[in-house]
Amino acid sequence: MAHLLEFRNVTKVYTRGLLSKISTTALADLSLTLDDDKPTILTVAGESGSGKTTLAMLLLGFIAPTAGQILYKGQDISKLRGPDRMTFRREVQAVFQDPFAVFNPFYTVDHLLTVPISYFKLAKSKKEVRSMMNETLKAVGLHPDDVLGKFPHQLSGGQRQRINVARALVLRPKLLVADEPVSMVDASLRASILETLRGLQRDYGVSIIYITHDLTTAYHIAKSIIVLYRGSVMEAGDVDTIIKHPQHPYTRLLIDSIPWPDLDRRWGETEIKAKESELSDHGAGCKFLARCPFAFASCSAPPPLFRLGDYHATSCYQHRANPGLPAEDLTRVLPM
Amino acid sequence: MAPVLKVVDLQVSYYTDAGRATALAGASLTLNPGEKLGLVGESGSGKSTMALAMMRMIKPPGRIEAGQVIVDGADLRALSDAQMLQARLSKIAYIPQGAMNSLNPVTRIGAQMTDAIRAHDKTAAKQSIEERCQQALASVDLKPSVSKMYAHELSGGMKQRVCIAIGILLKPKVIICDEPTSALDVVTQRQVMETIDRVKEQIGAAVILIGHDMGLMAQFVDKVAVMYAGRLMEVSAVRAMFTDPKHPYAKALIRSLPRLDNKGVFQGIPGLAPSLLRLPAGCPFNPRCAQAMDICRTDIPRLTALPGERTVACHLFAEKV
Numbered sequence: 001m002a003h004l005l006e007f008r009n010v011t012k013v014y015t016r017g018l019l020s021k022i023s024t025t026a027l028a029d030l031s032l033t034l035d036d037d038k039p040t041i042l043t044v045a046g047e048s049g050s051g052k053t054t055l056a057m058l059l060l061g062f063i064a065p066t067a068g069q070i071l072y073k074g075q076d077i078s079k080l081r082g083p084d085r086m087t088f089r090r091e092v093q094a095v096f097q098d099p100f101a102v103f104n105p106f107y108t109v110d111h112l113l114t115v116p117i118s119y120f121k122l123a124k125s126k127k128e129v130r131s132m133m134n135e136t137l138k139a140v141g142l143h144p145d146d147v148l149g150k151f152p153h154q155l156s157g158g159q160r161q162r163i164n165v166a167r168a169l170v171l172r173p174k175l176l177v178a179d180e181p182v183s184m185v186d187a188s189l190r191a192s193i194l195e196t197l198r199g200l201q202r203d204y205g206v207s208i209i210y211i212t213h214d215l216t217t218a219y220h221i222a223k224s225i226i227v228l229y230r231g232s233v234m235e236a237g238d239v240d241t242i243i244k245h246p247q248h249p250y251t252r253l254l255i256d257s258i259p260w261p262d263l264d265r266r267w268g269e270t271e272i273k274a275k276e277s278e279l280s281d282h283g284a285g286c287k288f289l290a291r292c293p294f295a296f297a298s299c300s301a302p303p304p305l306f307r308l309g310d311y312h313a314t315s316c317y318q319h320r321a322n323p324g325l326p327a328e329d330l331t332r333v334l335p336m
Numbered sequence: 337m338a339p340v341l342k343v344v345d346l347q348v349s350y351y352t353d354a355g356r357a358t359a360l361a362g363a364s365l366t367l368n369p370g371e372k373l374g375l376v377g378e379s380g381s382g383k384s385t386m387a388l389a390m391m392r393m394i395k396p397p398g399r400i401e402a403g404q405v406i407v408d409g410a411d412l413r414a415l416s417d418a419q420m421l422q423a424r425l426s427k428i429a430y431i432p433q434g435a436m437n438s439l440n441p442v443t444r445i446g447a448q449m450t451d452a453i454r455a456h457d458k459t460a461a462k463q464s465i466e467e468r469c470q471q472a473l474a475s476v477d478l479k480p481s482v483s484k485m486y487a488h489e490l491s492g493g494m495k496q497r498v499c500i501a502i503g504i505l506l507k508p509k510v511i512i513c514d515e516p517t518s519a520l521d522v523v524t525q526r527q528v529m530e531t532i533d534r535v536k537e538q539i540g541a542a543v544i545l546i547g548h549d550m551g552l553m554a555q556f557v558d559k560v561a562v563m564y565a566g567r568l569m570e571v572s573a574v575r576a577m578f579t580d581p582k583h584p585y586a587k588a589l590i591r592s593l594p595r596l597d598n599k600g601v602f603q604g605i606p607g608l609a610p611s612l613l614r615l616p617a618g619c620p621f622n623p624r625c626a627q628a629m630d631i632c633r634t635d636i637p638r639l640t641a642l643p644g645e646r647t648v649a650c651h652l653f654a655e656k657v
Contacts, residue, residue, distance in 0.1 A: 047521040048492070156608060157379065186378045186548050191592050192604035213521040216551070216594045244596075257526040259551035261593040263578055267526055267555050 002073065004174060004207060005059070007032040009328065010068035012054050012231075026054040028231045029068070033331040034175070036073070039205045040336040041198070043218040043239065045254070046228035052211045054231070056177045059209065060094055090120050093168035097180040099160035103152035109163055110148050113137075116171055136170045137163075139204070140196045158189030165196055169204065176200065179211045194221050215258055219243045224311070224334035227251050230287040232302075237333045238311035248314045250288045286316070294318060311335050338409075340542050341367040341390075341428075341510050346403030348382075348389045350612075351396075357612035359385040359398070361566045364639065367510070372536070372543045374553035374574070376589070377563035378609050383546045384433065386563070387512045391430045392420050408509050426456055429508040431499050433515045433546075438499065439487040445498055446483030449473075452505050472501040475538055476531050493524035497531055507539045514546045529556055550593050554578055562586045565610055565620035568639065572646035582648045584625045619651065627652060 012027040034040065046052050057063045058070060061077045070077050072088050080088050096102055103112065113133045116122075123129040134144045140162040152160060161181060168176055178197060182190040198221055200206045212218055218225060219239055226236045227250065235248040246252045259267065285300040286292070292299070298317045305313045305325040313325045313333040325333065348360040360382045367373055375383050388394050390405050392412060405412040407427050415423060424430070432438060440448055449469040453460055470480050476497040487495060496516060503511055513532060517525040529552065536543050545557055553560055553574065560577040562569045562585065570583040581587045588605045607624035610616060616623055622632040631651050639647045640654055 047523055189604065191594070195604070215522070219596070220594050220599055240599075253523060257522040259522075259525070259529075259549060259555045260596070261551040261554045261578065261590075262595060263554055263575055265596075267530075 002036040003033050003071070004036040004073065005032075005034040006069075006071040006074075007058075008069040008071065010058060010065045010070060012051075012058060012063070013066045025231045027051040027058070027065075027228075029327050030055070030233065031328045031330050032226075032334075034207050035336060036174075038336045039201050039207045040224065041201050041208045041210055041222045042334065043210045043212060043222035043225040044228060045212055045215055045218055045225060047213055047254070049230065050228040051231040052213075052228060053179060055228075056094065056179050056209070056211055059177055060092060061088070086120065090171045091174040092177070093171060093173040093175070094177045094179065095161070095164045095168055095181045098184050099157050099164060100184070102164065103160065105152055107151075108148075109150055109152070109155075112163065112167055113170055116167060120171060122171070132170060136166045139169060139199070140166045141192060142166065156189075157185045158193065161185055161189075161193055162196060165193070165200070169200060169206075172204075173206055176206050176208045177211070178208055180213070181210075182217060183212070183214065190217065197221060215243060215255060216260070223336065226330075226334070227254070232287050233305065233315055233327075233330065234288065235312075235314040235316075236305075236330055237309070237313055238335050241309065241312050247308060247312070247319060248288075248316045249292050249294055249318075251314075253291075305330065307333065339366040340369045340408055341365070342404070342406040343386075343390065344404040344406070346386065346389055346405065347401040348385050348394055348398060349401055350398045352613070355613050358615070359566050359612060360389060362403070363563075363566075363568050365561065365568070365571070367542045367544070369509070369542055370536070370540055371559065372533075372545065372557040374557035374560045375544060375546045375563060376548055376550060376553060376560060378548065380565075380609060380612065381563040382566040383563055384514055385566070387430060387514055387544065387546055390510075390512065391424060391428060393430070422456060425452060425503070425508060426506040427508055428510045429503040429506075429512070431503045431511065431513045431516055433518070439495060441487050443486075444483065445485055445487070445490075449483065449502055449505060452502055456506055468505060469501075472505050473498075475504070475535050476501045477527075491524075492520055493528055496520065496528050500528070500531060500535060504535050504539055504541075508541055510542050510544065511536065512544045512546070515548075516545070517552070518547070518549075525552070532556075550589065562589065565615060566612060567620060567649060568647075569621070569650070570646070570648045571639075573644070576644060576646055582642065582646070582653060583650050584627050584652070585621050588624075619649075 007030050010027060010030045013023050013025050015021045015023045044052050044055055058065055064078055077088060114129055117129050117132060123132055137144045142162055147155060147159060182193050194217060197208060201208055210222055222239050225239045225242050227234045229250050235242055235251045242251060243255060246255050286303050289295050289299050303315045303317050305315050305327060306319040306322040307313045307325040308319060308322055311333050343363060343365040345362045345364055346360055347362050350357045350359055363386055377383050389400050394400055412423060446469060450465050453465050453468060469483055473480060473482055478497055517528050520528060557574055560574050561571045564585050570586045578590060581590045592603050592605060605624060610620055618633045618635055619637050622628040629651060637649045637651045637654060639649045641647050642653060
């Protein structure tokens, strides 16, 4: 079976300082596999500084991992050259957070969509370009007549974000990295953008890595989830299990802090106090140690993953009675 | 109990090159001491305009056309500019959107807090100012050492809490928070909201929370006001709003919320919010409304009181004349 994407023990460490190097581990020993034949939606969740965006940057090849390898269709992405690199660039696309900042205000929507088509030589004639644009715009739920020929400032936030998705889709990608695609659009428009993304996965066979801190939308769109905290996997598995029965204290805190639009589900039912992470401490043990109310002696060593069920694993010593799961096998607990 | 805030028929227009845009068309509200009101609506529905109008901070080409803002018995619109300067922060405080970017990057936090007190009380002793600053910082759960720091040394959540501390320095009667947590992640958001709740209890102020996150409203406020195209569509107690919304727009808004028990169902509101320059005749929501009648396309519905202290602007609920 061919793997679409493979992370092999990927670690990214940022260092700063000229003489005395201060290092921050943004992503620690992550292994992950996505299959070619089963398009899926995987959520990567965590708060600011958890390494979510680093993961996206690594995947898109914008930065190189400090250790480990990232393979796309069996080839190391840092070694791709020539036509292979073009294929990778075309097949792996991204949608970013801010629909207001990513457009060049001097170009119309047409320009934005024709540039990728001509760059990758996807169309033979102007007519074909036109029909490709129309088709993709319809796929993301926009009326071509409403948006073509317009400048970005003439469009609403939701329209812009959908044009972003259309721009990625026009290239027929295999993998879409969506970094907080709905956090800056109005709540009433979120639903339609998420629906668009899910349609891509269902109808066009695009795998999506959905990066977010918003577990509500993650729950609604994704099948599997990885919860990161300071670069380490805290909990992973099936999205239903994790949102409804979180086991790691950090996941519990995250889920407890979601403002559910539900009057019978109040904030602050768990015993963990909502507190910001102190960025200074960075011991060798569990990354969550400083904030964890259940910490005990063993926690000063980094906890491995323990497998709680077919599709559920957590990195917490509270669950040490369960069989361990090697970091390389993380994908096994992610339903695709 | 006398209401601490009373907004009567407030109207704001922006005079643009393309014509006059009515950003706020006659909004009325009352708020009791200690009450928390949520003001929700899509971008451009007039939420922030309403807040700025209450503070008398609308800048040209915008203008307050009519209406009254009565805080603690005094009409803010009748005050002179100098009196209004005094009223801001001491009677009504505004914590703007992206407040964390409003801190001065080149002076220490303590100095900025001192400025706020000095502006209202020129004779205050240095020591008492110091004390009040420390008290305000402590009430938002920040260490005293923060007053010696610069804005760049603080995280997003801490900066937001500094802004809240400045907002409550002079114990205002009304605190307006404009999307206080839109740039923060969930855990920090909860911490900031809990802070606002706590300081509100301490100084007994009323709070207006502006935002579009209905989830946050459900967790935080007592009363919700739904705005659309510069008009208040419905004002109801939070429980009534979530269990039995009346206005078709409020209904659609509540229905579009993601919940735990309706996984995978995405129900957006069809259509787009109208431009304020080209409002449809009649009710501004009529082109998107599934229950629109003939009268909705000609007459603007007025706010009608319904049982249970709620008001709705919709012809479906208009009093039969």
